[in-house]
Amino acid sequence: MNFKLEKLNDCQVLTIQEERIDAHNSAALKTELLQLVEQGDEPIIVQLEQVRFIDSSGLGALLSGHKQALVKSGKLLLVNIQQPVLSMFEITRLNRVFEIYGTINEAFAAQS
Amino acid sequence: MNFKLEKLNDCQVLTIQEERIDAHNSAALKTELLQLVEQGDEPIIVQLEQVRFIDSSGLGALLSGHKQALVKSGKLLLVNIQQPVLSMFEITRLNRVFEIYGTINEAFAAQS
Amino acid sequence: MSPAIIQVDVIIPTQTRYLDLIGSIGEHIAKEVDSYAGDREALAYHLNLVLTEATANAIKHAHDKEAKDTVRICIHIEEKQLTIKVYDHGQGFDLEAVAKPDFDHPKENGMGLFFIKTLMDSVTYTQQADGNVLEIIKYL
Amino acid sequence: MSPAIIQVDVIIPTQTRYLDLIGSIGEHIAKEVDSYAGDREALAYHLNLVLTEATANAIKHAHDKEAKDTVRICIHIEEKQLTIKVYDHGQGFDLEAVAKPDFDHPKENGMGLFFIKTLMDSVTYTQQADGNVLEIIKYL
Numbered sequence: 001m002n003f004k005l006e007k008l009n010d011c012q013v014l015t016i017q018e019e020r021i022d023a024h025n026s027a028a029l030k031t032e033l034l035q036l037v038e039q040g041d042e043p044i045i046v047q048l049e050q051v052r053f054i055d056s057s058g059l060g061a062l063l064s065g066h067k068q069a070l071v072k073s074g075k076l077l078l079v080n081i082q083q084p085v086l087s088m089f090e091i092t093r094l095n096r097v098f099e100i101y102g103t104i105n106e107a108f109a110a111q112s
Numbered sequence: 113m114n115f116k117l118e119k120l121n122d123c124q125v126l127t128i129q130e131e132r133i134d135a136h137n138s139a140a141l142k143t144e145l146l147q148l149v150e151q152g153d154e155p156i157i158v159q160l161e162q163v164r165f166i167d168s169s170g171l172g173a174l175l176s177g178h179k180q181a182l183v184k185s186g187k188l189l190l191v192n193i194q195q196p197v198l199s200m201f202e203i204t205r206l207n208r209v210f211e212i213y214g215t216i217n218e219a220f221a222a223q224s
Numbered sequence: 225m226s227p228a229i230i231q232v233d234v235i236i237p238t239q240t241r242y243l244d245l246i247g248s249i250g251e252h253i254a255k256e257v258d259s260y261a262g263d264r265e266a267l268a269y270h271l272n273l274v275l276t277e278a279t280a281n282a283i284k285h286a287h288d289k290e291a292k293d294t295v296r297i298c299i300h301i302e303e304k305q306l307t308i309k310v311y312d313h314g315q316g317f318d319l320e321a322v323a324k325p326d327f328d329h330p331k332e333n334g335m336g337l338f339f340i341k342t343l344m345d346s347v348t349y350t351q352q353a354d355g356n357v358l359e360i361i362k363y364l
Numbered sequence: 365m366s367p368a369i370i371q372v373d374v375i376i377p378t379q380t381r382y383l384d385l386i387g388s389i390g391e392h393i394a395k396e397v398d399s400y401a402g403d404r405e406a407l408a409y410h411l412n413l414v415l416t417e418a419t420a421n422a423i424k425h426a427h428d429k430e431a432k433d434t435v436r437i438c439i440h441i442e443e444k445q446l447t448i449k450v451y452d453h454g455q456g457f458d459l460e461a462v463a464k465p466d467f468d469h470p471k472e473n474g475m476g477l478f479f480i481k482t483l484m485d486s487v488t489y490t491q492q493a494d495g496n497v498l499e500i501i502k503y504l
């Protein structure tokens with residue numbers, strides 16, 4: 001799993017640098033998210049702009065990060081989701097579970 | 113075969129709007145080139161920037177246009193060839209047959 | 225013209241790194257189905273997803289340590305129907321007993337078969353002495 | 365770890381519109397060949413090209429009007445070797461008798477087999493009662 005991690009506006013921004021999240025790399029994503037949750041209490045923003053494809057295990061990895069963030073009174077936000085990927089959140093109703101923003105600036109604005 | 117045809121700087125510029133030229137669409141390319149050769153005596157510039165893949169029939173279609181242009185005392189130039197596609201010209205030594213330019217402006221400059 | 229028939233039969237090792245290959249084949253096939261009137265981009269994603277989920281299940285849940293470590297996937301297209309078969313040599317399971325996800329209490333797992341059932345027209349799982357097969361049908 | 369074996373067996377109608385599918389499968393497979401030390405992008409293009417050329421020849425030159433209008437292409441990968449087989453039901457031809465292109469007098473046709481021979485390590489064509497097969501080997 002290739003990604004970039006930056007601290008921006010008091011948020012941990014994780015930019016996924018993969019076109020595809022599936023059972024081959026979702027475990028690595030889950031591990032990374034759980035580590036971020038452990039490390040601090042800044043909001044975690046996951047940028048999904050480059051992701052063209054996600055499967056159920058990828059959704060599961062994001063959900064696991066989200067749940068763990070809630071346990072630690074933190075939060076995990078998703079931004080820049082491509083429409084076909086967003087459809088997968090809709091079919092599983094996970095769009096009602098996650099905080100989803102169109103752009104990272106909208107996500108920043110919502111934190112202040 | 114999708115393409116765009118423009119008249120620029122007294123040249124007929126044919127921009128190929130396909131990622132792939134193979135035996136499925138090379139006959140259409142050949143027909144279009146032969147029509148252009150018939151229509152006038154301006155140099156014909158074929159822009160290959162979007163083409164990621166060419167097979168032997170695609171090379172053959174370009175060669176056919178080139179030969180027919182010579183017969184009519186015209187010329188056919190190729191520009192913006194991606195490196196993997198250019199390798200196919202090199203393997204078949206067709207890079208020595210065609211006039212090839214890196215950019216369309218270089219091709220224009222060579223005409224004046 | 226006779227009805228176009230495409231058949232793709234793939235055998236891969238039971239390793240998740242090959243899911244991309246299987247999914248991509250599905251995506252390309254979707255682009256060649258000329259009879260399909262619906263959204264072709266969506267069909268491409270759906271075939272990619274369904275093949276990925278079904279193959280991942282065969283790798284995860286039905287890994288037979290003794291037999292050869294491979295999964296076989298067959299894709300068959302007739303004019304009006306696309307059939308996917310994914311074979312496994314595991315202990316099998318009861319497809320009918322697999323519950324729908326609880327949307328009010330979402331869980332990390334258990335969304336794969338839900339996607340397959342939701343996006344395709346028919347799904348069956350048959351256990352046989354020489355192996356099991358998940359058969360998925362999509363009408364085109 | 366046991367040597368990874370991938371096998372892809374495709375049947376398509378004898379129509380050039382399916383060349384893209386065949387070539388794309390080759391391109392994706394190249395990306396999964398982990399043992400390959402050379403330029404993987406180049407290998408992807410070469411497999412795409414070789415599959416396209418060989419399949420186009422089976423469609424163009426060996427179209428059997430009476431038998432089923434399909435072409436079968438098999439791709440087999442072992443740890444150190446990739447094998448492509450393209451079957452046809454035409455009248456066959458003599459691979460050894462096909463001349464190299466004349467580079468000083470280039471022609472529109474006759475570059476397909478030259479690409480295959482140049483980019484791959486071994487090419488043979490075998491005529492059999494039940495059909496002919498072009499077999500192409502690339503060492504990885």
Ligand SMILES: Nc1ncnc2c1ncn2[C@@H]1O[C@H](COP(=O)(O)OP(=O)(O)O)[C@@H](O)[C@H]1O
Nearest residue numbers: 281282285286312316317333334335336337338
């Ligand atoms: N090929 C299979 N062999 C055995 N069990 C399977 C197979 N496919 C699915 N299952 C069972 O069905 C359950 C639900 O599968 P699925 O919806 O894909 O979600 P997940 O794989 O995330 O658990 C699995 O947890 C497993 O118990």
Ligand SMILES: Nc1ncnc2c1ncn2[C@@H]1O[C@H](COP(=O)(O)OP(=O)(O)O)[C@@H](O)[C@H]1O
Nearest residue numbers: 421422425426452456457473474475476477478
């Ligand atoms: N599968 C085949 N069956 C019969 N003849 C073939 C086959 N493949 C190639 N050939 C013969 O070999 C010649 C050279 O093929 P090739 O190098 O691919 O160039 P092209 O197809 O452009 O003529 C063809 O013109 C044809 O006569």
